[in-house]
Structures are given as C-alpha cells and as structure tokens.
Amino acid sequence: MNICMASISMNIWWTLAFLSLPFCLCQDENTEGPQQTDCNRGEFGYRYHQLIPGPPGTPGSPGIPGNHGNNGNNGATGQEGEKGEKGDKGDMGTRGERGNPGLKGEKGHPGVPPELQVAFMASMATHFTNINSGIIFSSVETNVGNFFDVMTGRFSAPVTGVYFFTFHMLKHEEVEDVYVYLMHNGNTIVSMYSYESKGKQDTSGNSAVLKLSKEDEVWLRMGTGALHGDHQRYCTFSGFLLFETK
16 A cells, blocks of 8 residues: 555656656746747647757659640730841742633734735836837736736726825936826826936936725826836836725
C-alpha cells in the first residue's frame, strides 16, 4: 500500500515538473520588458525555441513535362512596310495552251464588181505629127475592162461616176511649141503647152478629175507641133474610175 502511494506520488511529481518546465524557460506574456524571440508559443503550448533551417537538400529529379498548352490568339495586323526595290526580270515562262477560236466576224463589204474595175494606160513608141486630130497611141500597157479603144485613142465610160485622167508629153526637137487638149465629148477640159527652141526637147503634162455619164468619151487632141516617141515611152495617157455615182 505504501509502495503504491509512493509510486503514484513520484509520477505526479514528474508530471508537474514537466508541465512547469516551459514557464521556467520562457518568460510569461504578461512579464514586463522585451519579448524573448527564442521562445514561441506553439499550437498547444510553448516551444523551447525557434527552429533554424538546415542546409538545402539535393535537387530532386526533373518532373514529367506538362501537356502542350493551347495556341494563343492571333496578334493584331502590323503596319504596312515600305515598298521594296524592283526585282530582276524573271525567266520567260512556258508557252500557254492555244486558246479557243474566236467568234465569227461580221460579213465584209462586197468587193468591186467587174463593171467597176476600170483603168487604162497607153504610151507612144513612135513620133506623132498629125495636128488638129485625136492622138493615137502605139501601145496599151493596161486596159482593165477594155474600155480604152487603142484604134481611136478614146476612153468610153462604162458607168456613171467620177474618173481621174492624166497625160504627159515630150515635144519633138524639130518644132518650137506643142499644144495638147484633154477632150470630153468634143469639149476641151484642160490643155498642155510646151515651148522650147528647135533642136531642144521639153516635157509637159496635165491632169483632171471628171464626172462622166455612162458611155461618155474622153481623149487627147493634138493642136500644133509634134510629139516625140521612142522605146522610152515619154508620152503617156492614163485614167481610172474613182467611184460610181447615180
């Protein structure tokens, strides 16, 4: 009995000593004077003193990489940059394929009918001395439509229209002057005059645009003098239809 009581008293004494130990090591909160920083109140009482951190530990192994994040939003459009310098000319490209045929064009104007294809040119290869008579040419180089009569030296209009005529003559050296007239149905239209002393030659000519009716005649008439003719064909008479009229 006494032994048990003694044992209980000893336990109680040690318990009280353990509980009173913090009050011996730490100053009470109500104690005047500066607070002690080496004794802090714990969750259930007072701790003996603040713990000092130990040295850093060895770094751990790298963790597993995280998942790839989502793409960010598109940024705002930047300002337009300055115009660059002109580049070098590139190589010629390959030839493209042939295109489709184009649309059919409009019908063209009708061509010149045969009766409107009129032109002639006559020349003189020999001298001509018949004064006050129609001039006869020894050769006809062009006679489209055959409306120039080589036997009479006269042109007959196949249609009513506007015609152009021209003639050039070379004076014979044995005479001083020459007159030649362009005739239309017996009427003188234009004249040619050439003058030079004997032993010398001279050329002259004239032209006319005439409105003729169908079957009107145009020819040249010698007035005075003489004309020189040889293979050079200095004396000529030409004409053609410009256009038909009504």
